[in-house]
Amino acid sequence: xxxxxxxxxxxxxxxxxxxxxxxxxxxxxxxxxxxxxxxxxxxxxxxxxxxxxxxxxxxxxxxxxxxxxxxxxxxxxxxxxxxxxxxxxxxxxxxxxxxxxxxxxxxxxxxxxxxxxxxxxxxxxxxxxxxxxxxxxxxxxxxxxxxxxxxxxxxxxxxxxxxxxxxxxxxxxxxxxxxxxxxxxxxxxxxxxxxxxxxxxxxxxxxxxxxxxxxxxxxxxxxxxxxxxxxxxxxxxxxxxxxxxxxxxxxxxxxxxxxxxxxxxxxxxxxxxxxxxxxxxxxxxxxxxxxxxxxxxxxxxxxxxxxxxxxxxxxxxxxxxxxxxxxxxxxxxxxxxxxxxxx
Amino acid sequence: xxxxxxxxxxxxxxxxxxxxxxxxxxxxxxxxxxxxxxxxxxxxxxxxxxxxxxxxxxxxxxxxxxxxxxxxxxxxxxxxxxxxxxxxxxxxxxxxxxxxxxxxxxxxxxxxxxxxxxxxxxxxxxxxxxxxxxxxxxxxxxxxxxxxxxxxxxxxxxxxxxxxxxxxxxxxxxxxxxxxxxxxxxxxxxxxxxxxxxxxxxxxxxxxxxxxxxxxxxxxxxxxxxxxxxxxxxxxxxxxxxxxxxxxxxxxxxxxxxxxxxxxxxxxxxxxxxxxxxxxxxxxxxxxxxxxxxxxxxxxxxxxxxxxxxxxxxxxxxxxxxxxxxxxxxxxxxxxxxxxxxxxxxxxxxxxxxxxxxxxxxxxxxxxxxxxxxxxxxxxxxxxxxxxxxxxxxxxxxxxxxxxxxxxxxxxxxxxxxxxxxxxxxxxxxxxxxxxxxxxxxxxxxxxxxxxxxxxxxxxxxxxxxxxxxxxxxxxxxxxxxxxxxxxxxxxxxxxxxxxxxxxxxxxxxxxxxxxxxxxxxxxxxxxxxxxxxxxxx
Ligand SMILES: [Zn+2]
Ligand SMILES: [Zn+2]
Numbered sequence: 001x002x003x004x005x006x007x008x009x010x011x012x013x014x015x016x017x018x019x020x021x022x023x024x025x026x027x028x029x030x031x032x033x034x035x036x037x038x039x040x041x042x043x044x045x046x047x048x049x050x051x052x053x054x055x056x057x058x059x060x061x062x063x064x065x066x067x068x069x070x071x072x073x074x075x076x077x078x079x080x081x082x083x084x085x086x087x088x089x090x091x092x093x094x095x096x097x098x099x100x101x102x103x104x105x106x107x108x109x110x111x112x113x114x115x116x117x118x119x120x121x122x123x124x125x126x127x128x129x130x131x132x133x134x135x136x137x138x139x140x141x142x143x144x145x146x147x148x149x150x151x152x153x154x155x156x157x158x159x160x161x162x163x164x165x166x167x168x169x170x171x172x173x174x175x176x177x178x179x180x181x182x183x184x185x186x187x188x189x190x191x192x193x194x195x196x197x198x199x200x201x202x203x204x205x206x207x208x209x210x211x212x213x214x215x216x217x218x219x220x221x222x223x224x225x226x227x228x229x230x231x232x233x234x235x236x237x238x239x240x241x242x243x244x245x246x247x248x249x250x251x252x253x254x255x256x257x258x259x260x261x262x263x264x265x266x267x268x269x270x271x272x273x274x275x276x277x278x279x280x281x282x283x284x285x286x287x288x289x290x291x292x293x294x295x296x297x298x299x300x301x302x303x304x305x306x307x308x309x310x311x312x313x314x315x316x317x318x319x320x321x322x323x324x325x326x327x328x329x330x331x332x333x334x335x336x337x338x339x340x341x342x343x
Numbered sequence: 344x345x346x347x348x349x350x351x352x353x354x355x356x357x358x359x360x361x362x363x364x365x366x367x368x369x370x371x372x373x374x375x376x377x378x379x380x381x382x383x384x385x386x387x388x389x390x391x392x393x394x395x396x397x398x399x400x401x402x403x404x405x406x407x408x409x410x411x412x413x414x415x416x417x418x419x420x421x422x423x424x425x426x427x428x429x430x431x432x433x434x435x436x437x438x439x440x441x442x443x444x445x446x447x448x449x450x451x452x453x454x455x456x457x458x459x460x461x462x463x464x465x466x467x468x469x470x471x472x473x474x475x476x477x478x479x480x481x482x483x484x485x486x487x488x489x490x491x492x493x494x495x496x497x498x499x500x501x502x503x504x505x506x507x508x509x510x511x512x513x514x515x516x517x518x519x520x521x522x523x524x525x526x527x528x529x530x531x532x533x534x535x536x537x538x539x540x541x542x543x544x545x546x547x548x549x550x551x552x553x554x555x556x557x558x559x560x561x562x563x564x565x566x567x568x569x570x571x572x573x574x575x576x577x578x579x580x581x582x583x584x585x586x587x588x589x590x591x592x593x594x595x596x597x598x599x600x601x602x603x604x605x606x607x608x609x610x611x612x613x614x615x616x617x618x619x620x621x622x623x624x625x626x627x628x629x630x631x632x633x634x635x636x637x638x639x640x641x642x643x644x645x646x647x648x649x650x651x652x653x654x655x656x657x658x659x660x661x662x663x664x665x666x667x668x669x670x671x672x673x674x675x676x677x678x679x680x681x682x683x684x685x686x687x688x689x690x691x692x693x694x695x696x697x698x699x700x701x702x703x704x705x706x707x708x709x710x711x712x713x714x715x716x717x718x719x720x721x722x723x724x725x726x727x728x729x730x731x732x733x734x735x736x737x738x739x740x741x742x743x744x745x746x747x748x749x750x751x752x753x754x755x756x757x758x759x760x761x762x763x764x765x766x767x768x769x770x771x772x773x774x775x776x777x778x779x780x781x782x783x784x785x786x787x788x789x790x791x792x793x794x795x796x797x798x799x800x801x802x803x804x805x806x807x808x809x810x811x812x813x814x815x816x817x818x819x820x821x822x823x824x825x826x827x828x829x830x831x832x833x834x835x836x837x838x839x840x841x842x843x844x845x846x847x848x849x850x851x852x853x854x855x856x857x858x859x860x861x862x863x864x865x866x867x868x869x870x871x872x873x874x875x876x877x878x879x880x881x
Contacts, residue, residue, distance in 0.1 A: 152408065153416045153429040155471060165349070172369055173362065251759075255766050260359075263765060271429065271471075272420055273355065278817060280765035282356050317415050324409060 011142045011307065014093075014113045015120070017332050022120065022144070022311070024111060027093035029058075031109050031120050034336030040076075041095060042067070043122025044106035045185055048337045058082055060097055062105025062220055066185065069216050082107075084133070100124040101135035102289050103186030104220060110138050118142040119303075120311075125288065126295040127159070130193040131186070131222050135299075143305035144332075147313030148290040149268050156268055156292040162285045163194045169262060169283055170242060177238040177258040178283070181247035181265040184210050186289050188244050189217045191266055192224045194287075195242065205230040205238065207245035207254075235259050251280055268292065297321055312337040344469065346374055347382050347443050348476035354487040358761030363489055367497035371526070378443040380521020383498065385480055387491040389520055392450040397482050399459055400427050403466075407432045424482065428475035433467045440473060441465050444521070450481065492593050502529035509546035509733035512594050516543040542586030544579060544594040545613060545659050545667070546733035550723060550740035558741065559701045566726055568671065569696045569704055571711075571719040572742055573654050574838075575619035575632055580653055580690075582608045583660070589618075600638050604651050607689035612681060615657040615731075616693070620649045624691065626715045629852070630840045652689035655682055656723075659731060667731035671739075674731065696722070708743060720837065721745040747835035748877060750775065751860060751868040753786055754830040757808040759818040760793065767801055768808040768820065769793055771856070773832050777847070777871040786824055787847045787871060792834060795855030804830070804859070826866030833858040839878045849874050 015024050021033035029039035036053035043049055043059075045066030050059070052071040057064070061081040068075060082088060084107065088095045092114065097107035102123045109120040119140040126135050149156075170178050182188040188210050195204065203226040206214060214224055230243045238258045249255065250263050265281045268288030276284040291299065300308055300322055308322045308329040315331035322329035350370045357363055367386070371379050384390045404427050405413055413430060420426040449461050462481070466474050479485050495515060499508040506529065517540030518525055527533025577592040587605045589598045598605050604618065620627040620635065627649070634649045635641070658666050658678040666674050675695070682692050698704045704722065711717050721744035729739035752773035760769035770793040774786035796804065807830050811823040823829055835857035842850035849871075 151416055151419055152412050152432075153420055153426060155429060157470065169353075172365060251766055253766055260763055262362075273425055274421060276356055280759060280761060280818070282358070282362075282762070283353070284356065317412055320409070320411060 009114055009116055011116065011118060014111060014116055015118055015142075015144070017334060021334065021336070024093060026113055027090045027095070027111070029090070029095075032122065032337075041097075041109050043097075043100065043109055043120065044102055045070070046103070046123065049122065052076070056080065058088060058095065058097075060084065060105040060107050063107070064105075065216060065220070066105060066213070069212055098136045098138060099133040101126065101129055101132060104132050104189070104217060104222070106132060106186075108136075108138065110140070116141055118144065119305075120144045121146055123148070123290055124299075125291045126299060127156075129190055129289070130197065131190050131217065137299065137302055140303060141306045142309060143300065143303050143307075144309040144311055145296065145299070145318070146290065146337075147296060147310045147315050147318040149288065149292050150296055150310070150314035150318035152293050152317070154268060154271055154288075154292045155294055156271070156286055156288050159190075159194055159287045160198065162266075162287050163191075163198050166242075166264060166283065166285060167195075167198060167200065169264075170240065173262060174240045176260045176262050177241050177243055179243045179245060179250050179255055179258060179261040179263050180285070181250040181263070181267075181281075182244055183267075183289075184213050184246050187266055187287070189214060189222060189224060190289070191244060191285075191287065192227075193222065196223075196225045200242070201225060202241070203228045205233075205241055205243040207243070207249055209246050209249070210244060231257075247279075297325075300327055301325065344440050344443050344446065344473050344476065346370060347378065347385075348469075348473040350382070351476045351479065351485060351487050352472050354489050357488075358765075359763065360493065362762070363493060364497050364500065367489070367494055368500045371498065371501045376523050376526060377521035379526065380523060381443050381447045383494060383522060384520035385485060386487075386489055386494040390447070390480070391483050392481055397423060397478075400424075400462075400478065403459070403463055404431060407434075424478035425475055427466075428471050428478060431466050431471075431474055436467070438468065440468050440470075446477065446480070490593075491595070498525070498529070501526075502531065504531075507734065512544065512546040513733065514538045515594060516540055516596075541584030542581050542588045543583075544581075544588075544590045544596075546594070547577065547579065547592040547615065548657075548731050548733060548740065549592075549735040550725075550742040551735060551737060553724065553741040553743040555705075555743070562701075564699065564701055564704070566728070567724045568675070568727055569698055569707075570656070570693050570723050570725075571696070571716050572721045572723045572744070573617040573619060573626065573693065573715075574629055574718060574720045575617040575626070575654075576636070577615075578618040578653065579613060579615050579659070580604065580608045581613040581660075582611050583613070584611075600635060600641055601651055602641065603646050604653060604689060607652065607687045608685070609687075610681065610685060611660075611662050612658065613660040614653065614655045614678070614681070614690070615659055616653040616655040616690075618651060619654055621652040621654075621689070621691075622650065624688070626654075626718060628718075628840070629838070650689070652687075652691070654691055654693045656693050657731060670728045670730065671725050672727040708745065719745070744837075747837055747857070748839070749833055749835055749857060750873060751831050751863060752789060752834050753824045753865040753868045754804075754807075754822055754832060755786055755788055755824050756819055756821050757804075758820075764801075767805045769801060769805070771804070771832070773834060774824070775847075775869050775871050775874065784826075789845065789847045789849060789871070789874065790834065790836070790851045790854040792832075792854045792856050795835070795857060796859070800856075800859055824865055827864055829865035831860035831863040831865055831868050832856050833860055839874060841878070847871055847874075849878060 020035045020037055022031040030037045031041045032049040033040050038055040040054040041058045045063045050067050052075040054076045056078045057076040058080045064079050082097045094112040096110040100106040100108045100122050111118045117140040119138050123146050124135050182191050205228050207230050262282050264283040264285055266285040266287040269275045270284030270286050308327050310331050311334045319329040319331050353366050416430050417426045495511045496508045499506050499511045517538045524536045528535050579590045581588045589601050589605050620631040631649050658674050708722050724741040726739045752775050755774045756772040757768035758770040760767050772788050772791050774788045777787045779785045808822055813821045834854050836851040836854040838852045840850050
């Protein structure tokens with residue numbers, strides 16, 4: 001029998017949804033609040049989870065660094081860096097950050113109180129990522145999961161296969177440049193690392209909007225190899241080259257500087273052909289920093305929590321799957337989190 | 344199967360013709376026999392299976408997963424084959440991905456229950472893209488935006504020394520999948536396969552567009568013969584060794600849709616001509632011909648209502664003799680005799696128009712005599728000594744189209760282009776003025792165009808669209824189009840037809856942007872009544 005019934009405490013006394021975000025009454029703090037609050041625990045640096053203007057912030061040192069880079073060093077009144085596994089207590093509530101495998105510094109928030117354990121996954125994935133430590137499963141009474149890709153159609157392939165497809169295309173069309181759309185935080189650096197692992201050691205050209213975060217990753221020990229700005233050089237110089245840019249730039253006038261570019265986009269949404277067509281993507285790369293359907297369901301199966309709460313994404317399908325597999329589930333429909341962290 | 348799946352996947356998202364050619368050519372070079380041959384057969388529409396029906400696929404997937412979860416998935420994706428490919432809950436144990444040839448062999452030979460078991464096993468063994476390709480292959484109609492013609496063109500390019508694409512077309516009807524003899528020849532380790540195949544297609548000879556300003560100065564009118572360019576579709580009718588066929592100019596066999604025309608050619612030979620709907624020797628509208636095109640089956644009623652025939656231009660074979668190496672003047676004499684012998688009311692001759700000077704011909708084009716010439720597309724010029732040469736050689740044949748019809752229309756919507764143009768709004772919907780039910784003067788869309796402008800003009804229009812956007816609907820933007828603010832296009836087109844699909848009730852043939860009228864206020868653009876008058880005058 002779970003603690004929930006044994007102790008007669010209700011999980012919603014420990015964490016409950018409020019308009020500002022997920023709130024912890026006994027500890028008086030929010031997790032990933034979407035509006036400014038007095039005390040916040042931030043799971044990771046994507047803009048929809050990490051906002052500026054809070055009083056006190058607890059996050060991993062990497063996440064704090066990312067927030068400082070984006071919002072300036074005064075993004076909160078006070079900050080506290082929490083290394084993975086370090087325990088923080090406030091009154092009788094204990095908070096620990098453990099790896100979520102999503103992007104550099106991303107964490108799950110493990111919240112313990114009177115023998116009750118609740119885990120807020122933040123955004124997470126289960127497969128290997130050369131830019132951050134792997135997701136760590138924590139046994140819990142309530143698992144609070146994201147469900148960005150919570151439909152059985154989302155089955156992300158091996159990312160090495162996707163990178164191999166990109167490189168085959170580069171070899172096949174040596175007169176064109178390959179323009180890869182990738183989100184500035186996490187995805188871009190992961191793609192660069194994967195390219196390096198696949199043996200691509202030539203300079204990779206990057207859009208100006210990626211430069212600061214690339215430098216930050218390098219400071220945290222992620223070696224990205226030779227990078228060059230995508231703005232210098234003449235059109236023919238980019239033939240046979242790989243250029244990485246934020247997704248919005250690949251379709252914009254900015255892209256006209258490259259010779260007949262093959263537009264690629266690295267995202268879990270690229271699994272669905274109509275999405276690729278809609279965005280004019282010629283080479284969709286199904287590479288995501290979120291758990292796919294198999295990872296979401298395998299994680300629930302592995303943890304077998306007393307209850308599953310689902311914060312954002314396609315809650316209804318994952319909730320149904322959990323119910324069919326004997327795990328009580330509840331969709332929270334938290335607002336303010338983007339479909340995919342588009343920054 | 345994996346390479347084939349990747350090819351289909353890329354083709355389905357690639358807009359550029361050259362990129363498609365590269366993708367197919369490289370696939371053919373890198374894939375062993377017989378897989379590549381079956382892939383080529385699938386791409387050219389030569390494969391069809393009837394043992395596998397899509398309905399069973401849906402049942403199979405619902406037996407393996409929660410129907411509600413499947414329903415949500417299908418709702419989200421919108422395409423059955425793609426949904427099944429993505430959600431398929433594979434049973435463990437399947438180990439080896441099937442070869443394309445293995446799939447084709449099995450689908451061709453197996454009975455329905457056997458096929459279903461096989462397909463489930465393949466779906467278990469394949470990855471999502473492979474599953475998607477398998478389901479597309481099975482249910483027919485790949486629809487990846489590649490014509491059979493382009494696929495053949497890629498075949499012509501695959502060897503170390505490319506061969507002319509017309510050679511592949513000439514051979515095509517004598518070949519059978521998986522085309523091992525063809526590939527062996529192209530790769531330099533086999534004989535050229537024989538094209539000796541009764542009733543085969545002979546690649547068509549095409550004309551260059553005439554540039555009056557340049558060409559008339561260089562050409563001698565005495566060397567050329569002139570005739571009208573009829574407004575139907577160019578065809579080739581063959582009767583050889585008892586085999587009768589009707590082909591389009593790209594080699595598609597359309598015999599099934601035109602039994603009346605196929606039966607009309609009784610003597611052995613092959614003629615090149617224009618397919619038209621004809622009543623009492625007069626040409627009916629192109630719209631009438633469209634009633635006969637793209638039909639899987641025809642009935643007696645349709646045949647009687649829209650009787651089709653051929654207006655003959657040329658003779659490619661007579662009996663066993665290949666007449667293509669003869670000069671045009673000689674072929675023409677033989678064609679006249681051939682058509683006269685046929686005595687058919689479904690085959691007549693395209694008459695030669697005598698002329699002595701270019702000025703005389705210019706006058707003829709500007710004022711065609713009463714009757715059929717008034718609905719012709721213009722004139723054709725053929726050198727009297729020209730042999731019948733496949734493709735579009737420079738010099739022997741010219742087409743001299745009539746001047747297009749012109750109207751001024753207002754840009755209403757713009758859509759993002761594809762491929763090279765994906766950062767531009769390059770597809771335009773334009774409209775003309777009419778009155779709505781309340782008597783208000785409003786614009787109604789009359790057509791779409793995406794060419795006719797220079798790259799520089801494209802940039803200017805793109806900027807106008809971005810600066811004047813009213814609303815966005817996915818890749819489409821509506822733009823300001825008011826009497827005193829908006830962009831006017833001079834639109835050129837070849838003709839008008841009644842249309843029930845267009846709200847305006849008219850449809851243009853080959854519309855393109857002729858000129859940008861930055862100087863013209865949209866309020867002064869044309870009205871629907873102008874188009875109505877043009878339609879009545881045709
Ligand atoms: Zn995120
Ligand atoms: Zn998120």
